[in-house]
Amino acid sequence: MKKYFSSLSVIALALVITLASCKKEETTITAKTPTEYLTAGNWKVTGMTINPGIEVQGIVITDIYALGVEACTKDDLITFNTDGTLIEDEGASKCDPDDPQTTNDGTWTLSDDGKTLTILYPGDDPEVATITTLNGTNLIITSTLIEDFGLGTNTYTATITMTLQ
Numbered sequence: 001m002k003k004y005f006s007s008l009s010v011i012a013l014a015l016v017i018t019l020a021s022c023k024k025e026e027t028t029i030t031a032k033t034p035t036e037y038l039t040a041g042n043w044k045v046t047g048m049t050i051n052p053g054i055e056v057q058g059i060v061i062t063d064i065y066a067l068g069v070e071a072c073t074k075d076d077l078i079t080f081n082t083d084g085t086l087i088e089d090e091g092a093s094k095c096d097p098d099d100p101q102t103t104n105d106g107t108w109t110l111s112d113d114g115k116t117l118t119i120l121y122p123g124d125d126p127e128v129a130t131i132t133t134l135n136g137t138n139l140i141i142t143s144t145l146i147e148d149f150g151l152g153t154n155t156y157t158a159t160i161t162m163t164l165q
Helices: 002-021 032-040 066-069
Strands: 042-056 059-063 079-080 087-091 102-110 118-119 125-136 137-146 153-164
Touching: 002 042, 032 125, 042 066, 059 066
Parallel strands: none
Antiparallel strands: 042 059, 042 079, 042 153, 079 087, 087 102, 102 118, 118 125, 125 137, 137 153
16 A cells, blocks of 8 residues: 555656646737727727617617618618728618718827727818727727707717627
């Protein structure tokens, strides 16, 4: 019996020495920055909602994408280039055949903390949105809209969901 434990002790000691002498390979997983996620490829808008909903003829509409976005727009792509320019592509189906396939007159900036996206087109006010999700699959942004239809001012939260293609 003593020989059994002695053999077991030698095997255990050899195993400990072997494992201790193995050098672990260091693996470093570097998380992507918000800019790297944003510039990773083409984004397609896959959802648009508004809260609170807008009442039209007694029906409250919250899903703008389902009810208000034309099919020919749903295949459009947006590319955030690393140089801060923005390219929009009409996709396979164009709403107006006379429109250019791509436009590149927009620019974008990201706040230092990566939580605010600003898009600017010549002659327009900057569009500022809060990034709620940004990863290798989705970009979800929200912005506040203030509308005055002559009957009082209403404040809405618009949410746009984009999927990396």
